[in-house]
Amino acid sequence: MPRFSKQDPRMQELDPEEVEQTAPDEHTRLLPNRLDSDRGLLAPDDPAVSPYNLWSIRFLQYLTIAFTLATFVWWILLLVSSFATPPGFQTRGSGFLSFGYASLTLANMLFTLLFFGVPAKAVRLLSIFMSAILVLDMILVLSVQKTRYEEGWVGAVSVIWALLMSLWTLMTDHIVKWGKAEEEERLTGRAETRRTLLEWSSVMLSTVAYAIMSVALFLITLNIILRALDAAVPPPGKLHWVDSNKYRVHVYCHGNTSDAVPTVLFEGGASTVEHQLWDFAENGLKNGSFPRYCFVDRPGFGWSDTAPSPSSAGFVVDAVSEALAKAGEKGPWVLASGGIGSIYSRVFSSRHGDTVKGLVLIDPLHEDLLNEVGASGRGFLLWLRGILSPLGLDRVPGAIFRGRTSRDRVYGRAAWQSGKYILAQLQESLVAGSFTRRDVEASRGIQNKDTPLVVISSGSHIKSSGRWERKQRDLTKLTDNLRSWDIVDFAPHEVWSTFEGREKMEQRLKQLVHA
Structure with a gap:
């Protein structure tokens, strides 16, 4: 049936009940499960073509929000500990390394949420690099007696959480990519290879952000290596x-x-x-x-x-x-x-x-x-x-x-x-x-x-x-x-x-x- 607006003269000739049935509503216009619709495949730019139609993608987003909130609470605690040490949060080092990991993890989670619906191969590659660097950091922090002693349980939790959230970002981006392709094939007949200008801008910003975080993690690793070498200097007393x-x-x-x-x-x-x-x-x-x-x-x-x-x-x-x-x-x-x-x-x-x-x-x-x-x-x-x-x-x-x-x-x-x-x-x-x-x-x-x-x-x-x-x-x-x-x-x-x-x-x- 052709689609008419209520202002169209032809619509005025129809019965009012037929008009209500013909006018698009939230169900027929936005929901993807149009089993009762005979309109066929949707256009690629239709708002109904979205990975958020899948409950698994929405659940993944809710979990990411929960992890971001947990990271933010941890970041606040470490920020406060620089000025007044909360009970149990004392580190015998500076505590700035733990705060650095918490800051990078928080930035990682915020960028994941911001660009959640726009998966990018560059982000996945950089996430793999960050995860590899964090594995090395975790080994250095936990295996060298001096750094393990100075950073304590706070530093160990910070670097392990940073690694887990980096792996989470990698998994999330991969699953969203799969969900996006799945919905496009179901609703439009093929996976979309084009990107809009907004999507390209999002890809560029996310790539730059993850590149900066990767460089920061690489520098942190070099500094931890120096600390491990410095641990060999014995005190005179x-x-x-x-x-x-x-x-x-x-x-x-x-x-x-x-x-x-x-x-x-x-x-x-x-x-x-x-x-x-x-x-x-x-x-x-x-x-x-x-x-x-x-x-x-x-x-x-x-x-x-x-x-x-x-x-x-x-x-x-x-x-x-x-x-x-x-x-x-x-x-x-x-x-x-x-x-x-x-x-x-x-x-x-x-x-x-x-x-x-x-x-x-x-x-x-x-x-x-x-x-x-x-x-x-x-x-x-x-x-x-x-x-x-x-x-x-x-x-x-x-x-x-x-x-x-x-x-x-x-x-x-x-x-x-x-x-x-x-x-x-x-x-x-x-x-x-x-x-x-x-x-x-x-x-x-x-x-x-x-x-x-x-x-x-x-x-x-x-x-x-x-x-x-x-x-x-x-x-x-x-x-x-x-x-x-x-x-x-x-x-x-x-x-x-x-x-x-x-x-x-x-x-x-x-x-x-x-x-």
């Missing part, structure tokens, strides 16, 4: 469990033990103490300036594990004190620290009373400047660096083209590129203006006023900032026993990087140790 066996802290001591002569306890600034002060400590020991020295890696630095968030100066000092006690190191101490490390040394000094026989602060950071450390912009950049750190955008080229070694990456000049270090810096930034400032201000009130104090300042820093000079002067009043305030001309913030700075530091340490 020992690792001790702290905070109810939640994580380990590295302690290293060298020299002759004496109850009469203090041990120098070094604390680094914004970098690892090994990179900044280890060579200086060894030279001082050889020159006889002090008979013994120790250093402790703050959580997240060097060989130490990361601590749960939040982690203020008070928490860090408690962990350092516990690790020293378990290592059998009871002092007495002369503390030597630079930059922001002086914040931790001051809190340590106030909590250990008579065991601290001297305090050497090297261009120290004043508590009034902690707000700059905790600035929101700095915190955001650290977080951004953290989520990009699994890609190894600086570590991989450094290893290939710049000759960076495993020791460089663990504690040397490239240590700042590791996810653990970035997380430790982020934790420091998040609480610098609140908990840490409260800890250091409280330490000032209970500091033993008889403790000998030496302040060594950067001449270049003081000349460039009057505010820095005023804060350095204020720090000379921490105790009533100031031995000297030395300003090393032309020395940068890292005073030990110049010969004059090292000479002055060694001289002052020798005086305090042998006083």
